Amino acid sequence: MEHQFRVVIIGAGIAGLSCAKYLIENGIDDFVILEAHDQIGGRCQTMQLLDHQLELGAESLHGEISNNPLYRLAEEHHLIDIDDRGSDRDDCYHDEEAESIDEDVIDEVRKVYDEILEKKVAAYPYENYPDISLGEFVSAEIEQYINIKKVILDKDELDEQQKVIDWLSKQHPYLNTIGCNKLTDVSVQGWNSLERLPSNNQYNDEAVYMYGGFSNFLQTVFADQLNENQIELNTIVKRVSIREEEQYVDIEIIKNNQELITTYQAKHVVCTQSVGCLKQSMHQMFIPPLPHAKRMCIQKLAFGTVNKIYLGYSQPFWDVDFQTFNFLWDTNDNDTELQLECFAKTSFTSDWCKSITGFHVHPRLPNVLVTRISGEAAKYIETIPDDLLAMAFQELLYHFYPDNQTPKPEQLIRSRWFNEPFIRGSHTFIKIGSSMHDIKQLAVPWPNKPAKPLILFAGEGTHERFYGTVHGAYMTGIREAKRIIELY
Structure with a gap:
């Protein structure tokens, strides 16, 4: 046996790092974090562009210091970075005919949509009703609104409202944290x-970022508190074998892509892999297999994908009085689908295009445009080469905003979360057929014996109220560290 530890933590994302930090603060330093990638962070990943940071994963803090522990940590380390410049620039909304849509229409429909998501959905008495999809619920509420509008609006005006509804269903700030393909999946x-964290902080409603990016936050607050030998990068866990009678766990690893397998031994293993990773690896990784109830909850939970794309230009080609350039697609399914010319002699299709809802100017890089894409479309464009994808975005921008002489972007920086082999997506969400009880079940240690937990589970997918969030992942790492500390 080469190495023995009290605790082995799988994954150096924020759940694994918070678990390690809490163990050290409470007198346990006999542990190691095993990370398959060549850097810490998991789904928090910062890239540098000029003097600014681009976040490929988590970007800003939710809530405020009273309800988000990450907020407090960032303030303690002087890492709060406020985008306090505000913006008096305008938002631009064009349909497929490049016709402008009045912002009053956008505001009216957005208000209705927000009321549905924030008030009516929250009041849904699920104890007394069978579960339905979020898409069905929102559609039923929207239909009532449209029926009222039919009395006072003509067909063109109704079509315009429908385009806004479709646009909101793809890009609403609440919804693009899920990564689902469509709302009927949720x-x-x-x-x-x-649970969405309310914010009433001293910075008003300005976006709250991390100075130096999320990667700097993780390094400063967590990794710098650990000894160098307590994090092993480029270390793939192949097998986790429970020796329940002997009360220890064998962990077989491969380091630096070599074939040689090394075995570590631990009294406890904290698994912080994503739900997407567990879906892919659980059958081969655990010996004996995970209990049936835990395997079923992993299969039932959904793991969505949200990817970010940054387009860099030498200088803005757009009117600098505008902050966003939104695409409001025609919702008439009988119309011909857009076919991008750049794909004409390739095997790629243009079906994913309607998942792009537009671009906004990066708040601190005035020559960079940013967009998000989620669901199956996000997975699909990961297969498109950078150069070809850059041409596709050039076409899309010109299609909706032909008055701008749209050049090909000089830089394209993007995330590819689905094809990250040890992540396989970006966000856990609860789909039809699953429930918060599946998240609770995933969080249960194995064996489920309070005095003898050998395998423990952490990560955003194990927090029933804050799944899909960085603060949720952080809290679960501490939860499992506390569980271990209480044993000693």
């Missing part, structure tokens, strides 16, 4: 269990 009961 359980209303599950949506109700996701």
Whole structure:
């Protein structure tokens, strides 16, 4: 036996790092974190562009110092970075005919949509009703609104409203934290269990970022508190074998892509892999297999994908009085789908395009445009080469905003979360057929004996109220560290 530890933590994302930090603060330093990638962070990943940071994963802090522990940590380390410049620039909304849509229409529909998501969905009495999808619920509420509008609006005006509804259903700030393919995949009961942190902080409603990016935050607050030998990068866990009678666990690893397998031994293993990673690896990784109830909850939970794309230009080609350039697609399914010319002699299709809802100017890089894409479309464009994807975005921008002489971007920086082999997506969400009880079940140690937990589970997918969030992942790492500390 080469190495023995009290605790082995799988994964150096924020759940694994918070677990390690809490163990050290409470007198346990006999542990190691095993990370498959060549850097810490998991789904928090910062890239440098000029003197600014681009976040490929987590970007800003939710809530405020009273309800988000990450907020407090960032303030303690003087890492709060406020985008306090505000913006008096305008938002631009064009449809497929490049016709402008009045912002008053946008504001009216957005207000209705917000009321549905924030008030009516939250009041849904799920104890007394069968579960339905969030898409069905929102559609039923929107239909009532449209029926009222039919009395006073003509067909063109109704079509315009429908375009706005479709646009909101793809890009609403609440919804693009899920990564689902469509809202009919999402359980209303599950949506109700996701808690959004209210914000009434001293910075008003300005976006709250981390100075130097999330990667700097993780390095400063967590990794710098650990000894160098307590994090092993480029270390892939192949097998986790429970020796329940002997009360220890064998962990077989491969380091630096070599074939040689090394075995570590631990009294406890904290698994912080994503739900997407567990879906892919659980059958081969655990010996004996995970209990049936735990395997079922992993299979039932959904793991979505949200990817970010940054387009860099030497200088803005757009009117600098505008902050966003939104795409409001035609919702008439009988119309011909857009076919990008740049794909004409390739095997790639243009079906994913309608998942792009537009671009906004990066708040601190005035020559960079940013967009997000989620669901199956996000997975699909990961297969498109950078150069070809850059041409596709050039076409899309010109299609909706032909008055701008759109050049090909000089830089394209993007995330590819689905094809990260040890992540396989970006966000856990509760789909139809699953519930918060599956998240609770995933969080249960194995064996489920309070005095003898050998395998423990952490990560955003194990927090029933804050799944899909960085603060949720952080809290679960501490939860499992406390569970271990109480044993000693």
